[in-house]
Amino acid sequence: MKFLISLLVIYSSSVFAHEFTVIDRQDNSIKTHYKKVKLEDLNSDTHFDGTYFKIVYKKSNEAIPFTADKSIVQRAANIYYHLTKAKDFWLNKNSSIFPQLTIRLDITNEFNEFGHYSNDNLDPQYNNALSVPEGVTPEWVPADKYDKWGKEIWFRPMKKVSTQDVINELGPNPITVALKQMQAPFINYTVNQFNQTLMNHAFYSSLTKNSLGKDFGRFLGTIALTYFVIEASKKMDPLFVEKWFYLDSSMVPEVIYHEYAHLILSDHLEMSHSTPVIEGYADYFAAIMSNKRKVYAKVPGHSNSNPKDPYNERHYSHMDELKASSDFVLAVLWDVRETLGAEVADQVIYESRKRLETKTATIHHHMIRAILDTCSEICPSPQVARLKLYETFRKRGF
Numbered sequence: 504m505k506f507l508i509s510l511l512v513i514y515s516s517s518v519f520a521h522e523f524t525v526i527d528r529q530d531n532s533i534k535t536h537y538k539k540v541k542l543e544d545l546n547s548d549t550h551f552d553g554t555y556f557k558i559v560y561k562k563s564n565e566a567i568p569f570t571a572d573k574s575i576v577q578r579a580a581n582i583y584y585h586l587t588k589a590k591d592f593w594l595n596k597n598s599s600i601f602p603q604l605t606i607r608l609d610i611t612n613e614f615n616e617f618g619h620y621s622n623d624n625l626d627p628q629y630n631n632a633l634s635v636p637e638g639v640t641p642e643w644v645p646a647d648k649y650d651k652w653g654k655e656i657w658f659r660p661m662k663k664v665s666t667q668d669v670i671n672e673l674g675p676n677p678i679t680v681a682l683k684q685m686q687a688p689f690i691n692y693t694v695n696q697f698n699q700t701l702m703n704h705a706f707y708s709s710l711t712k713n714s715l716g717k718d719f720g721r722f723l724g725t726i727a728l729t730y731f732v733i734e735a736s737k738k739m740d741p742l743f744v745e746k747w748f749y750l751d752s753s754m755v756p757e758v759i760y761h762e763y764a765h766l767i768l769s770d771h772l773e774m775s776h777s778t779p780v781i782e783g784y785a786d787y788f789a790a791i792m793s794n795k796r797k798v799y800a801k802v803p804g805h806s807n808s809n810p811k812d813p814y815n816e817r818h819y820s821h822m823d824e825l826k827a828s829s830d831f832v833l834a835v836l837w838d839v840r841e842t843l844g845a846e847v848a849d850q851v852i853y854e855s856r857k858r859l860e861t862k863t864a865t866i867h868h869h870m871i872r873a874i875l876d877t878c879s880e881i882c883p884s885p886q887v888a889r890l891k892l893y894e895t896f897r898k899r900g901f
């Protein structure tokens with residue numbers, strides 16, 4: 504049967520294959536290098552229009568031509584190449600994949616669930632990527648504004664942001680103030696809170712004012728930015744913070760894998776919400792797709808974020824449930840991988856999404872339970888495997 508499926512895939516793929524330069528990590532390192540690759544499954548000889556992905560510019564619905572500006576072509580090719588890798592990865596895991604997805608490059612509009620895009624002038628967005636759910640404009644929207652769209656992935660343009668400006672905007676360094684009032688065990692929580700406040704004010708201020716504010720966390724998905732800020736805040740003195748932040752999300756392979764993972768997982772973990780659990784799952788699959796433990800590491804010239812590393816010693820605290828800490832979820836999932844072995848763990852974690860509720864799934868009460876229950880069902884020696892998992896979770900403080 505599998506043979507038949509691969510035959511069909513080969514048969515249905517197109518004859519066009521074009522060579523482009525893309526960026527990738529080296530085999531055993533997080534360092535990046537440029538390489539020439541052939542883009543597969545293109546249905547066009549002139550445009551980024553393929554069987555699985557169509558790359559468009561901003562709000563356009565036409566595929567980007569190969570003759571576009573050099574930087575646009577490079578980023579479109581990079582997205583196309585890494586999305587193809589992601590698609591193949593999920594196909595190998597027997598997951599169902601999508602027909603042609605629209606991928607938007609350099610779009611600065613906010614997503615609007617009723618109109619696809621918010622007004623052009625409303626708080627343009629940079630340095631990020633997000634996946635958006637399908638939708639259609641409601642009946643009350645005038646006919647000339649009618650729009651219907653499928654699941655999409657959006658890549659924001661890169662913009663250098665002065666960290667000093669961000670910090671100044673906040674007034675007295677809130678982390679210093681907060682730390683004075685709090686005990687040591689709460690530091691992680693404080694850092695996260697600081698981080699969220701900072702992001703709120705500086706990057707996504709409009710989100711806190713409108714109805715999307717509740718889903719604000721979703722935009723933290725590409726958490727490289729978060730990590731940058733966490734690392735910066737550790738030093739607590741603005742003088743030691745890196746001067747600029749920038750992230751060209753289209754050129755960081757794991758960001759592309761992360762967003763595609765959201766689409767795959769969205770049959771159970773909807774894209775309308777973001778929680779530490781949902782983001783942690785997407786991070787986990789981004790890490791294994793990249794074959795690297797660390798994700799979102801610096802890409803010279805395109806991003807100066809610090810990597811997210813699941814090898815941390817953090818223990819669970821109930822504060823993790825209250826504030827975004829997908830990095831903790833990633834660490835726990837990575838523990839599961841080392842306990843069960845890569846193949847079984849990937850399957851258990853993937854299947855466990857079916858036992859999680861998009862809006863309410865917590866780390867402690869739901870994720871751990873979902874993993875244990877899924878393991879009972881599909882682990883080769885479930886009793887032994889579960890005992891090992893209990894021990895793993897215990898060490899993390901559960």
Ligand SMILES: [Zn+2]
Pocket residue numbers: 721723724725761765782785
């Ligand atoms: Zn995300």
